Amino acid sequence: QSVLTQPPSVSGAPGQRVTISCTGSSSNIGAGYDVHWYQQFPGTAPKLLVYGNSHRPSGVPERFSGSKSGTSASLAITGLRAEDEADYYCQSYDSTLSGSEVFGGGTRLTVL
Amino acid sequence: QVQLQESGPGLVKPSQTLSLTCTVSGGSISGGTFYWSWIRQPAGKGLEWIGRVFTSGSTNYNPSLKSRVTISVDTSKNQFSLNLRSVTAADTAVYYCARTNYDVLTPFSSIWGQGTHVTVSS
Numbered sequence: 001q002s003v004l005t006q007p008p009s010v011s012g013a014p015g016q017r018v019t020i021s022c023t024g025s026s027s028n029i030g031a032g033y034d035v036h037w038y039q040q041f042p043g044t045a046p047k048l049l050v051y052g053n054s055h056r057p058s059g060v061p062e063r064f065s066g067s068k069s070g071t072s073a074s075l076a077i078t079g080l081r082a083e084d085e086a087d088y089y090c091q092s093y094d095s096t097l098s099g100s101e102v103f104g105g106g107t108r109l110t111v112l
Numbered sequence: 113q114v115q116l117q118e119s120g121p122g123l124v125k126p127s128q129t130l131s132l133t134c135t136v137s138g139g140s141i142s143g144g145t146f147y148w149s150w151i152r153q154p155a156g157k158g159l160e161w162i163g164r165v166f167t168s169g170s171t172n173y174n175p176s177l178k179s180r181v182t183i184s185v186d187t188s189k190n191q192f193s194l195n196l197r198s199v200t201a202a203d204t205a206v207y208y209c210a211r212t213n214y215d216v217l218t219p220f221s222s223i224w225g226q227g228t229h230v231t232v233s234s
Contacts, residue, residue: 034218045224089159093218099172101161
């Protein structure tokens with residue numbers, strides 16, 4: 001059971017917009033900690049996609065955007081492409097777990 | 113650019129100690145506001161943070177693993193290591209090392225190793 005809750009799967013057609021939610025609690029996201037997002041393709045290491053709720057590292061397309069409100073955060077992908085099919089993980093920090101970094105359970109994005 | 117590479121046995125017997133090393137290349141492990149993390153992922157499952165080490169040697173661990181984990185750093189070799197004691201089949205996973213930025217409100221890992229698969233089996 002992950003500390004942060006994500007939907008197991010989402011899907012969308014090419015060109016569409018999809019969102020992936022990440023729900024936490026008052027000891028992590030709701031406590032004011034930032035949320036980061038990682039993209040992972042099968043058999044490869046996760047790659048930082050969004051940091052500090054809404055900032056993109058160099059090289060990440062503008063199609064990927066993040067937001068945070070209250071105890072939740074979201075990753076939005078617009079103009080969906082076949083190459084976006086991957087697993088997406090949110091990550092934050094929890095003050096009740098001895099300074100632990102915490103991850104969501106991951107969401108598999110399928111491009112129809 | 114900085115790269116990380118995990119190394120260590122791919123097979124460990126139950127009750128023994130899993131030992132992995134992460135070698136940092138392309139930059140000094142002591143440079144910048146980073147700490148060094150271990151994260152694991154069982155097959156078909158999500159990511160689990162194991163712990164972190166600062167170049168000072170200070171550490172923090174996931175409470176669920178704290179009693180069995182030791183993470184250390186060797187700045188002279190530009191490496192940091194993971195020891196996980198008394199392993200069981202539940203510790204079978206891909207183990208990643210990562211460089212984590214901590215000069216922010218909430219740390220994030222911007223550089224990851226490729227991962228190494230460790231199986232616990234007799």
